Structure formats: C-alpha cells, structure tokens
Amino acid sequence: MxxxxxxxxxxxxxxxxxxxxxxxxxxxxxxxxxxxxxxxxxxxxxxxxxxxxxxxxxxxxxxxxxxxxxxxxxxxxxxxxxPPRQTLFSVQRTDDGGLVFDPQPIxxxxxxxxxxxxxxxxxxxxxxxxxxxxxxxxxxxxxxxxxxxxxxxxxxxxxxxxxxxxxxxxxxxxxxxxxxxxxxxxxxxxxxxxxxxxxxxxxxxxxxxxxxxxxxxxxxxxxxxxxxxxxQTRGIDATAVPALLMGNLEHPRWDAVAERCLSCANCTLACPTCFCSTDQEVTDLAGAAHRERSWDSCFNVEFSHLGHGSVRGSVKSRYRQWLTHKLATWHDQFGQSGCVGCGRCITWCPVGIDITEEVAAIAADDRRTAP
Known part of the structure; x- marks a missing residue:
C-alpha cells in the first residue's frame, strides 16, 4: 500500500x-x-x-x-x-450448392x-x-x-x-x-x-x-x-424484497407505475447486469448470411413473443417481470440479487421511475395474506 x-x-x-x-x-x-x-x-x-x-x-x-x-x-x-452487437457465425453458399459455416473468431x-x-x-x-x-x-x-x-x-x-x-x-x-x-x-x-x-x-x-x-x-x-x-438516502431491504414482491403480484401499484412507464427499455440498457439478448440473421451483398446477437429487453413486446403472440402484452406485465426478476427471482436463478444499487435505472428513466420508491410503496401497503 x-x-x-x-x-x-x-x-x-x-x-x-x-x-x-x-x-x-x-x-x-x-x-x-x-x-x-x-x-x-x-x-x-x-x-x-x-x-x-x-x-x-x-x-x-x-x-x-x-x-x-x-x-x-x-x-x-x-x-x-x-457487446451490444456481435456476429456469432457466418454462412456462405458454395458453387456446388453446399453451405460453409464459419464461426466468428473471438x-x-x-x-x-x-x-x-x-x-x-x-x-x-x-x-x-x-x-x-x-x-x-x-x-x-x-x-x-x-x-x-x-x-x-x-x-x-x-x-x-x-x-x-x-x-x-x-x-x-x-x-x-x-x-x-x-x-x-x-x-x-x-x-x-x-x-x-x-x-x-x-x-x-x-x-x-x-x-x-x-x-x-x-x-x-x-x-x-x-x-x-x-x-446515500435511498435504500431497499435486499433480504425482505423477494418475498414482498412475489407476494404482491396483483398489487395496484403495478397498475400505477404502468401508467407512467414508457416501456422504452432505457433502464435495462443502462443496467450493468441485465443480459437479455436476441439473435437475428442478416445478409450482405456477397450473399453471405450472418447470425448476430444484440442486446434486447424484457420491456419489448417481441421479447416474450411465442407462437400465439406476446406472453406479456401489457406494460404492467413487462414492468412487473423486470422488477420481480431483478430483485426476487434472480435469487432463485443465480443465488444473488440482480441489482447492485448503482441507480442508473432511476437516473436514465425518462419519466423518473424510482425502483426504491416502487418497492417502498408496495411495502407500505403489503397485501400478502398470512398462511
């Protein structure tokens, strides 16, 4: 030292x-x-x-x-x-009609x-x-x-x-x-x-x-x-929040925040831990096809699209998915919270939605029923 x-x-x-x-x-x-x-x-x-x-x-x-x-x-x-966008592999058709797959070098x-x-x-x-x-x-x-x-x-x-x-x-x-x-x-x-x-x-x-x-x-x-x-003046009870959110999935606060949320995905793009991505095929003028991976967000309607349509068609359902995953079910998936308290999602939300405020509002009106 x-x-x-x-x-x-x-x-x-x-x-x-x-x-x-x-x-x-x-x-x-x-x-x-x-x-x-x-x-x-x-x-x-x-x-x-x-x-x-x-x-x-x-x-x-x-x-x-x-x-x-x-x-x-x-x-x-x-x-x-x-990276926000990266090529995974390329495919080129040969003169005899075959396909050559070329993995992208790391x-x-x-x-x-x-x-x-x-x-x-x-x-x-x-x-x-x-x-x-x-x-x-x-x-x-x-x-x-x-x-x-x-x-x-x-x-x-x-x-x-x-x-x-x-x-x-x-x-x-x-x-x-x-x-x-x-x-x-x-x-x-x-x-x-x-x-x-x-x-x-x-x-x-x-x-x-x-x-x-x-x-x-x-x-x-x-x-x-x-x-x-x-x-620091903001805070979340990190140990109590998983049970709080999962026990209040139908809380009216989800409707209230959905009226403000633009579903713009700014919070997930600024977040240092969000990892959602999507793959797409693109072609170039030489006839080669490339599979690219790019950042995506659970706030996009298409992200949860299945054969019959989007699983989360409302802003309410998408915001609830993001917050409950980040603060609650991330523990089940990875054994820790998905939030590190950097505050970027608060600062870079165009309408100023504050996740600590949302959690506090649900905690103040906890509607879980006793077992």
Whole structure:
C-alpha cells in the first residue's frame, strides 16, 4: 500500500500500456462521463462531477481537480465484455450448392479498466455468474473477461440515485480487483492511496514511484468512503424484497407505475447486469448470411413473443417481470440479487421511475395474506 501522485498515476497507465493493455477509463463527452480509451492522465475528467436525480443527469464543475469526483455515468463496463452487437457465425453458399459455416473468431484484447466502482465490480461478478458460472459457458465472454485487468476506485461522492450501501455492494471496494485507488486532495496535495488486490496488481504497485502510507492516512481514506456511504438516502431491504414482491403480484401499484412507464427499455440498457439478448440473421451483398446477437429487453413486446403472440402484452406485465426478476427471482436463478444499487435505472428513466420508491410503496401497503 502506497501513495502516488499524478505522475505516479501516469506511470501506472504507461506500465499497463507497456504490458500490452488498452487502457479504458472515464472521459467527458457530450455532456456525460462515459468509458472510452485513455492514453494519459490528461484524458480523465479532471474537475467534473455529476448531479443525478430521477430522470435527470447533469455535469458540473467541481471546486478542485479531482479525476474521479463523480458517481457513475450512463454506460457500464458490460459493453466491453458483452457487446451490444456481435456476429456469432457466418454462412456462405458454395458453387456446388453446399453451405460453409464459419464461426466468428473471438475478439478478446487485453484491456485495463480504469476507475471501476465497487457497485460495478459487483455487477461484473453478477455477469460472471450468468455467462461463465454455469454449465454452459459463453466462450467469448469468458475470454474477454480473462483478458481484463481491473483498477478500481473507492467512491468519494454519491449521486442522489445511488443505493449501493443498502445492497451491500459499495461504496468501498472489497474484492474482485487488481488495484484500488482512493483519491485524496488535502493539505498534502493531490494523491492516490493504492492497494493491490491480486498478484498482478502487487507487481504493478511495486513498480510505481510513491511513498508508504501511514496508519493515519489509511484511516482518513477509509473515513472518506464511510462518509460517501452516509450520503446515500435511498435504500431497499435486499433480504425482505423477494418475498414482498412475489407476494404482491396483483398489487395496484403495478397498475400505477404502468401508467407512467414508457416501456422504452432505457433502464435495462443502462443496467450493468441485465443480459437479455436476441439473435437475428442478416445478409450482405456477397450473399453471405450472418447470425448476430444484440442486446434486447424484457420491456419489448417481441421479447416474450411465442407462437400465439406476446406472453406479456401489457406494460404492467413487462414492468412487473423486470422488477420481480431483478430483485426476487434472480435469487432463485443465480443465488444473488440482480441489482447492485448503482441507480442508473432511476437516473436514465425518462419519466423518473424510482425502483426504491416502487418497492417502498408496495411495502407500505403489503397485501400478502398470512398462511
């Protein structure tokens, strides 16, 4: 564990690049903080923070030059591991009328994710369980995941929509990382407390210029993260919500939220754990057919379409499916919640639907009957 300055952070990026990693991190673009390639520390969003609320996201200037002084933006890391669109295989007809099937080569570049938050590490763990934790492993996902190095950041701010503390996924990083940074701006200057979480991370840390962290400085860094947790005002009783929702499937609150919901799928696209997809066949001008997988959503009518029509024809049924799966039946399927409390679904809902508010409303009027 040591402190590094801005020069040390640049040395970390250089060390990763020298080891063949493409460095991906936060950048400010078109009014939001998104993830993209970064080459130097200058590419990071110095001095910017985000103001989030249901259906609202804005960037504002900070009073300092913090590089990670924001919560989370519209994108999640899943787009690098589970791309929005990917070709699975191609089929070409031969001159004699036969068919040649050509599987798409797996593209798994070495990447270092810079600035991964605790809730996002939890989300990666959820997707690991979905795509690589069962009997049927998604080979492309597994290969991409294996090639990733994770540089996490302990949160120093919480957005109004964050509730990771209630989901026990943050704001402090507790595992699943190679390195974790705690950004400190105080009388001693602009520094980063760096801790290793893996052997690879320890090797990188040893190569960086810096100074050993004293006990008092480590305690101050922990206190900063604890203050971030105390900033959060939203919450869900993660242990009680599965039985609550499954016991209130006909609650009138589902009708009330359906009157507001646009069934636009923004929440599922912004969510770092949602994994619904669909396959389709496309052809090119050369006569080859390609099977492509792309993101889909349980909010789309066609997603639940069977031979006789859609199983969930109403917005009410689709919203109820999403929320009960995310917070309740995900436990049955994967042994954990599908929500990590990042708040993206609240911020990026055009009409500001707040899942913590919906759960609270059902809890306040619990209509389960005693057995």
């Amino acid at each position: 040591k402190f590094i300055d801005l020069g040390g952070l640049q040395a970390l990026l250089a060390a990763l690049q020298q080891r063949g990693y493409e460095t991906i991190g936060p950048v400010r673009r078109e009014g939001a903080i998104v993830y993209d390639r970064i080459d130097t520390v200058a590419d990071l969003p110095a001095g910017w923070t985000d103001r989030q609320a249901p259906g609202r996201y804005r960037l504002e200037r900070r009073t300092d030059d913090a590089l990670f002084g924001y919560a989370v933006g519209p994108q999640s890391w899943k787009r690098y591991l589970f 593209d798994a570049p070495k990447r270092a994710f810079i600035g991964v938050r605790a809730c996002e590490l939890a989300a990666l763990g959820v997707q690991d369980r979905v795509f690589a934790g069962g009997e049927h492993v998604d080979a492309a996902y597994a290969a991409r995941r294996e090639a990733v190095l994770l540089v996490a950041v302990n949160c120093a701010v919480a957005a109004d929509t964050c509730f990771c503390a209630a989901m026990d996924t943050g704001p402090a990083v507790r595992g699943g990382h190679d390195l974790v940074l705690t950004e400190r701006i105080d009388a001693a200057g602009h520094r980063f407390l760096v801790e290793a979480g893996s052997d690879v991370g320890a090797q990188l840390l040893a190569s960086l210029p810096g100074t050993p962290a004293r006990a008092g400085e480590r305690a101050a860094a922990r206190a900063q993260t604890e203050r971030t947790a105390a900033m």
